[in-house]
Amino acid sequence: MNRNKLRIGPIWLIAFAVLAPTLGSSASYAEAAPAAGQKIILGTSPDYPPYESVDAKNNGEIIGMDIDIARYIADRLGYKLEIAPMDFNGLIAALQTGRVDFVMSAMSVTDERKKSVAFSDSYYAARNTIVSKKTNGFYSVDQLSGKVVGAQLGSIQDLFADTIPGASHKKLNKIADLIQELNTGRIDAAIVEDAVAIDMVSANPGLTINFLPAEEDDNGYAVAFPLKSGLVDDFNRVLAEMQTNGELQKIIDKWFADMEPSNNGSSGSLNIDFRVLEGYVPYILKGIYVTLLFTLVSALLGLIWGTILSLFKISSIRPLQWFATAYTSVFRGTPLLVQLTLIYYATPQLTGFDIPALLAAGLAFGLNSAAYLSETIRGGIMAVDKGQREAAIALGVPYRKMMARIIFPQALRHILPALVNEFVALLKESSLVSVIGVTELMRRADVVRASTFRSFEALLLVAAIYYVLVLVLTSLARVLERRLRRSD
Structure with missing residues (x-):
């Protein structure tokens, strides 16, 4: 290998760290839609059931409402779908650098995100929800003043938590981390999306939830693409078709059949029960x-x-x-x-x-x-x-x-x-x-x-x-x- 290239290597790595936001925001990796029969890559963070999660007890396949919608759209457009799992806070970077063709990961449409990526029409609207301990529950945003409130980093709930007057905001990478922080008392409440909150309480009966009113400017969840992507119109067309023929509602009903928390979970205390790992060890x-x-x-x-x-x-x-x-x-x-x-x-x-x-x-x-x-x-x-x-x-x-x-x-x-x-x-x-x-x-x-x-x-x-x-x-x-x- 040429020695001059070796000496330059670390320099361009550092330069890229400075220039990456500018390069990414102007990139247009998918200006033309892929030809039918080609592969398209979906980026998702499979740690947010029921939208996307890993079926760890069976074959390790990524499943969820977003995945079913993506498979239906890819099939209708004649594409072969490949799923690329990654952390939620790396999804937009993956779009900007061309690693994935589109993202579906319960991603809300915001003005800030519109500067970096293109969005499809909305396919689902969720409510923000307060999750807290039953022994000290919170039922309104006003009660959170002076409290420590947690949210998943990069989520719409993360942005919402920033607007709560007088509250301290703690950002965490995983929903499971929010539960752990709640159970240990490091945070007083967590702001999550309604369906996820129900699953949290079902697995941790020591927690309680309160649904917040829908925001007037909430644009719901949508598919994210690189700027100037040629896939946006095609996806919007299929989404409209799914709403008309009832397929979208059928998929939603499949994953949201019961919107009430059950009480079959383990205790929300700090006890250790390895029975919860049954089926997951392999x-x-x-x-x-x-x-x-x-x-x-x-x-x-x-x-x-x-x-x-x-x-x-x-x-x-x-x-x-x-x-x-x-x-x-x-x-x-x-x-x-x-x-x-x-x-x-x-x-x-x-x-x-x-x-x-x-x-x-x-x-x-x-x-x-x-x-x-x-x-x-x-x-x-x-x-x-x-x-x-x-x-x-x-x-x-x-x-x-x-x-x-x-x-x-x-x-x-x-x-x-x-x-x-x-x-x-x-x-x-x-x-x-x-x-x-x-x-x-x-x-x-x-x-x-x-x-x-x-x-x-x-x-x-x-x-x-x-x-x-x-x-x-x-x-x-x-x-x-x-x-x-x-x-x-």
Whole structure:
């Protein structure tokens, strides 16, 4: 690879972070509608039942009212529908960077969002609802003055909560997080949408709900598209057809057959009842493979690239030293989460390559790990007695053979504990990749939390799995370390 390109890489990553909003707002990835028979990609956040959720007890398929509507429209227009799950607050970015063709995720039409995306006609209108504890229920907005009110980040309820006079506003990523904060008393009330509120109370009888009057300027939920998308008119035509022939109401009735909360849920107290995980454990366990695969790919990339960077740093060639130093500075000086989202969203916009989420995660973590490992490996090389190198040179041993057979084996003995620590960190930090939709352990735990509206049980199970994986990794490292010592 050209060295100049390597030196420019981190610079354009930083530049993109500054320019991304401008680039995204002017992009028009889908000015012409795809031809019939082609694939169109739906972006959604499947943690908001009954609109979209993961059927974790069965085949892990994404289901819900929005999904049924999307499938019907895609079928009528002759498209093959593909669903791309991701966090709600990343949906608009996915539209702007061309990762998805449209978004359906109980997304309300607002003037602010209209500046970034195009909307279809509304297909459903919901009511804002106050959820609070039965022991201290709130039944009007006026009662929330001076209280701490929670809402899901990026939702229309998030915007509504900002307008409550005298209330403190706490923004959280997941509906399940709102329930946890309610049960622990960190927030006094949550503002959610009516159907979601009913499911919350059904699973947590210690909570109560109160429906708020519909807002006069509420435009309801609609399909979101990139600006100037050629799909808007086609979707509006099918939505109008669905309203006329009753298909839209049929789908709504399917998912909203009972709009009254039931009392078959578990207690809303802080007790732990692992029975709520019945049927979900196999779904969670499938995430182990993805987590281990991601960790292995990241570790190999980090080790190989970190070794190369360490050689650059001890090289007598100044440009290589400058590059390795600058690379380490950039990747150690910027948050890993920023690097991950930049690689995931910037790659398709700048190169046209629709990088898979798992590949983007492996690259981000591998490149970041390499920056740290390069210092560790360099320290291990420098810790090898200089006499070893001088003796090899005196015997005429070529540089590559000297490094591979003499220096590196000895350096490995010095840095093995540090390498194990880095790999353990990679394994645990893999939970971050859930933000771009990789279905590893943490993402699957979030899905279960969204389905059961309980957090402790799923999180404790995932924590136990991570702990066992770390124990296995450290045990293997001890075996390797003992063998290396015996070979001295």
